[in-house]
Amino acid sequence: MRGKPRMTAPALAALLLLLLLPLPSAGTAFAADKPVVKLSEAQAGTGGSITVSGSGWRPRTLLMLLLCGQATPARGVIGGTNSCANADGRAVTTDADGRFSRTLPVAEPPVPCPCVVHVATATGAKAQADAVFQVAGHPVEPLPEQTTGGRLSVLSDTRLDGSDGLLTWFGAPPDRTLVFTVGNVGTAAVENPVFQVGTAHGVFSPQWDERQWHGTIDPGGKARVELPVELGAGAHGDYTVSLKYGGKVLAEQPWGVGRPWGVTLFWILLCVVVPTALFRIGMAVVDRVRPRHAARRPARAPWRRSRTSAPAPAPPTTTPNTTLPWFGPDTGPGTAAAGRLSAPHEERSTSPESHTTDTTPTTPGRKGNT
Structure with a gap:
């Protein structure tokens, strides 16, 4: 029976070396390195530009590039971003290997130098790096003393x-x-x-x-x-x-x-109330300044007339008969009825027989026909 083959010392060393070596990946270039920033020039005047490049950053990461005063790589930016020329800053995204290159305009920071080009991550885990830079013609003052003791x-x-x-x-x-x-x-x-x-x-x-x-x-x-x-x-x-x-x-x-939201509600109510109030004021002014005409009573509609019955017409007044009996129409001169009083008009009989009386005049001393 054959025995199992034994691994020699060189083969074992080679296997251990392969196990210790990391697998090739996008992160091998920056896994053991710190972020690094390099400048194309160490000094430039306002209005010029420099090229900022870097390596050792996380891949596909957004970075901010700022020119800051009162800063050194050892102490960092003392005044924070308030000491940087923020209006002239630039953004850049690293590639798959964690590298970048970007042109940065030279501008005077709001505080004196010493100055640096400050590069920091804008998203994700924080990382930053500084590179010394001198702005030509910009004043230079010593950094404030660093306090010692309590921290x-x-x-x-x-x-x-x-x-x-x-x-x-x-x-x-x-x-x-x-x-x-x-x-x-x-x-x-x-x-x-x-x-x-x-x-x-x-x-x-x-x-x-x-x-x-x-x-x-x-x-x-x-x-x-x-x-x-x-x-x-x-x-x-x-x-x-x-x-x-x-x-x-x-x-x-x-x-x-x-x-x-209360402010929004206030403006909405203001846009509704103010026009309404102005309209009412305008109508009141128009009503006051327009001319007043003579008061005329408008004709009432037929359906709005009073339903009270009209007063009954007054009965005709009868004029009293003041004619003397002997001058009445029922008597004549020389008649036998001369001395007879005529009956009043209202007391005459209205029966049909009253209309058959003989109205033939008679001659005095002459008898009627038999």
Whole structure:
């Protein structure tokens, strides 16, 4: 029976070498390297341009290129992005190997040199690198002295306490309280530290405000710090609250601010009420200045006439008969009835027989025909 073949020492060494070598991939070029920034020129004047290249960055990562003052590669940018020429910054995306190349215009930063070209990631995990650069003709001043002794570090995650009220819904400035715990990792006590709290809207650089905390933090000790944060009236959208101490950003906290819908409702009501009020005022003015005509009673419609019955016509008045009996129509001169009173007109008989009386006149002394 044959025995199993044994692996010789050279073969075993070669196998171990293959196992230790990393597999070829897009990340092998930057896995063990730190981000590096190189400049085509070390000095240039305002209005010119330089080429900034780099390697060792994460692939497909968006980077921001800024020319900053009061900065060195050892201490970084002391004043943060407020010390950089932000308007002339450029963005670039690394390739699959973590490399990039981009032209950057030369502009004067808002603070004196020493200056650097600052490159930092805009998304994902934070990474940054600086390269020394001199702006020709720009003033140069020494960096502020670095304080020694006490050094503060954030020990816990920061948070924003508070909520919006009814007035905030109508455009009042939203406010919160930034709460965090810091520890003194230095060798000296820190008394009444002055923090810088910055608020940034979207991708804009933060606006920094100084906030002093009253108290003493001994070496190795820690303290809970609460600092007020307030935005402008009517602010809404995505904000980022940053905390900085000693020129170093210690923490960042996102803050989503709702839209003040009360202001929108107010403008809608204003657009409805004001035109209505102006229309009513205009109609009142027209009614007052138009000429007044003589009062004329309009004819009533037939269906609106009074339903009371019309007064009955008055009966005709009868004129009393003042004719003397002997001058009446029923008698004649020389008749036998001369001395007879004629009956009143209203007392005459209305029977048919009364109309058959003989009206033939008779002659006195003559008898009628037999």
